[in-house]
Amino acid sequence: MGTSKTPTAYEPIGPEELERLQTIFETARYIACMSRHDPAAERLAAMAIRFYQLGIRDDDALIHTIVKTNRALRPIQA
Known part of the structure; x- marks a missing residue:
């Protein structure tokens, strides 16, 4: 069994x-x-760590995922 x-x-x-x-x-x-x-x-820092732990290793993909998720979670401003 390999590691x-x-x-x-x-x-x-x-x-x-x-x-x-x-x-x-x-x-x-x-x-x-x-x-x-x-x-x-x-929250951004937590997302960076969590998405990394979930397996996103490419820097650009990780940044894109963090920014996209942050935009989806932030409240709509009037």
């Missing part, structure tokens, strides 16, 4: 992966025109 090198939701995220997720979060936050101090920024 998988792909992290799963049950494996800890390593320092290199965390650094990569930080860059992905910052890019998604910039695209979403969101301040680092905006309470919703925490």
Whole structure:
């Protein structure tokens, strides 16, 4: 039985992966025109981690998924 090198939701995220997720979060936050101090920024960070754990490893796909999901979840402004 071989071991998988792909992290799963049950494996800890390593320092290199965390650094990569930080860059992905910052890019998604910039695209979403969101301040680092905006309470919703925490949700973006959580999405970055969760989607990564679910298996989205391509940076562009991960950023796109985060931004698209954030837009779908934010309230409609009048």
